[in-house]
Amino acid sequence: MSEAGDRWEAACLALRLLAIDPTGLKGLCLRARSGPARQAFLTMLDGMSLPRSRLHPTITDEQLFGGIDLAATLAGEKMVFNQGLTSSPSMLVLTMAERAGSDLAAKLAQVLDSDKGHCLIMLDEGAEASEHAPPALTERLAFHIDLDSLGLADVTAAAMDPNALIRARARLASVPAGTEDISALVMLAARFGIDSLRAPLLALRAARALVALNGRDRITFDDLAQAARLIYPSRATMLPEDEDQPPPDTEPPAPQDQSQDGDNNEPSDGIPDEMLIDAVRAVLPAHLLDQLVPAGTTRGASGSGGAGARHKGNRRGRPLPSRAGRLDGTSRIDLVATLRAAAPWQPLRRKATPWAKGLLIRPSDIRLKRYEEKSDRLLIFVVDASGSAAMSRLGEAKGAVELLLAEAYARRDHVALITFRGIAADVLLPPTRSLVQTKRRLASLPGGGGTPLAAGLKAAGELAMQARSRGLSPTLAMLTDGRANIALDGTADRLRAATDAETLARLIRAQGIPGLVLDMSARPQDTLRALAAQMGAPYLPLPRADAKRLSGAISSALEG
Template identity: 30%
Template structure:
């Protein structure tokens, strides 16, 4: 047992089992901090946090300037507010600073020292977590749940290597070279693309399926919990040896040679995977150099480039949150094995036409053998597809309507056959495939809310445009100090000759700031046979997928309720993981009758339950249906009863009905449903932002032509 007051040692880094890729990524980032840190993705219970916290214990000590609040290196000239740094300096252990998900911006960037400001009248700066993490590791557990305003702060610091504070009468800039390490569970939502790209390396960890390895993990964890000191002592020698090896690799990085041929290989690999920008090339090159130093080599080899690409590229080739992370290792090996082309004499391009292939084809033509494998031309795209534009986009010709194929029973599941998806593979019977998502129109709630910060609806948020001040003593937690209003209140009090002649706590005023909030977006999808009778289900899924992408970009929580046949189902309880919603949507079958009343009742239950869980988060309900109700006796009458009482059932939610009815003759049932629910009514074609533009353009042109004719 640990003695009272003695600090419990961290789990040893060298005691980790079966986490080779994770430990390699962390060590390479420690050897070369310029790589940009590590993002660790994985399911819960896979030792992500344990590994990161254990890393700090094996890092070599740092040489720091005496009396510097920011821990600057005295041997390096830095623009530091506490500089210049003269003298021998001292050493300290490498720092691991944890940034809590619920931290305030003042705590992260630093702020006005209110104690000194109110007591001594001095506008002094109080350093934050970025200052503490300078030259160390800034660790964010559950980084995908970090508030947007903190993400912006991290982006600035990671890009500039400095933290600049201009607020509350404080103007200061200090060095903040941080190694950003984040852990996350993808089921809880994805990262913003800007922050994702700032992580140099990414690793996906999963629990081993080997019983022996799993048993060894449990054995060591139980031993560490029973006797932390004794367990750590058993790995002390290996920890010291690892520290010495890290120090040697850091010194050896400067001696590693990355020759021109290998550099071209790095560029060819990054281009072959079609990653955006050139940051991937830079990070891959730096990682390959660090890997060579870690292996004790002085030249970068093919093995180093391969290891670097597997860590630096997977998260950079994702185009949307619905794309699965990962790298095609077969394509990587083909790109690595290609012979780089030498420059022509004089550095000029050859004037001859493109070289002919042995079979007479040109280099830009794909040649395939009997098994369908590529034998010539440029490498295939990372997902294995060719360059043919995908079908089904917003600008693609519409699919033939039901009238072109004969009459169908809208509620007969046998008629609800889906068109085969792009690529030629037949879709399962009764399951339509979504096409590429498009940019959806903005759907936002009316009024001003007070929910969590996001990008959808107007709200009073901790950060945004200042629109007033809170009454003294009634400010909410986290409200920023309004310096001007505080000084004005202090001056008014002194003019009235009450209280001391300085700013006091009673003079403090806090700003009312207005921005945008995230909402609960609950999608209720009618998957009955009538939705697919005119081959509309593929279009419906595409529209819902587009709304999910919009929800991801606006930081919303999403839920999915489906109804078909004789049942309703909460296919996905409200979550921040839109890719989980997309996966459930892809598996959604269709067919059968329409239990519309039951579906709306289920939606009302989910909204009410979520309102109890978080009364500040407002809900946006999107009902995707053609308005038919055919399941059970008096189905349409029961649906209308539920719709008439909708505003009483969900008083805090706002609703949009997406009308999926098509064909020459329409019954207008969805429009009637929207009127009864007090909801906004839009046609399926109007979900796309481009569709709205076309509608407005058409109407404007018609009006203009009418005036011209008059």
């Protein structure tokens, strides 16, 4: 079967398992734009046992959780409530999940964590890699399915048998899980760099659903392998290293009381069998290595996402829930929210003032409109063009920055370029959206001289503060080998150069400027790691990466 056919079969199997245990597996994230594969997959959702509710990224709290029925409350002079979409167990289908904000993600995560029988289907229609569903939700859902490149020829008929699903649901509660099964899944997750315990828990749920679907009474090695293949690949952050095999002459003898039957495939010492690792490795995404960020680093600094900082106001932008407040001549009243706040108090107020007519509104009922708008992001590249960097990685750094510039141009970000060499730093390119001009300046970037790291940090901090005063959201991306030898006053003094750099790094952190420090030296530098900690920025040592890998790691860290 082709690779596309395997992906379709895996997607259909995942949906069957979800139909058996929707509450335990929580749901799935389907990444696919409109097409025959997506339509065929969504048609199969009719086999789910839960009623379906459709959500939109701009759904209100009242629609989601329920609230006061304003018309019925005013007419009957008593509190009448509407039921929200989450009031009873249901399958929640979130369309355009890539546009869901962190506030909606937090509310839906709370619904899933409450274990009240809900199941979430997220439809991720993002066209670019930077457009994706909220990680807070995808991490809670068992299955991540990508059908974006599948065509009509790859889709085969795969209707779900309702009777088989009913029988499987009845058997699910009686399927046991052994300690060896749990240990194998946990250790396997660790080998692939999966640090969330939700992944092995979901994999165990999937293995039990497989047993129930196939009509067996216990979990086998094949069930564990198949469950891991469905759950782990999309969560993997590293490739497992091959364990060194001991020499034949140093191998310890087997204990005398060890079983000699040789047919026990179950892991007995808590270490996952290599066959489990091979099963997951076989279905890892081909582009996984380009998305990896080294262990011990964070995937992005605070406020350094794909868009600029958020600003709240009362005039324009994306609507936010109204809040209580006073009319001051500049704010706009939310009439519906104000009436909803006043409705429950009408019976009491009418008894207190029987001569009054109409609705009785008090200042405490006033609700004001709020909006949120995002500023443009400015990505400031701070590139080390000193002699030590030019001798090692300056060419690859230029290539990485050029690739990132193309991505920033596609997002309509502003970019700026600062280089430091000799005894000072230069702003080669002030904030601009001109890709051609930026690439021209970058191509002519010279190399050589000392490493005035402190001067580069000073120039970057000043430019970031100027950009912030103009309404931009600055983010620093510094590429250097960390061998500072020029102090801030231009003198050649390594000790003072390091001290000045640390002082400016702390200042940048105090100003709340997010950033990223990429170590482009042949070997990771402890001094540069400490400098990144002073800045409060992620530290990425990538000693053997080419320009494409460099740009991929930087993009992952800034967009995470």
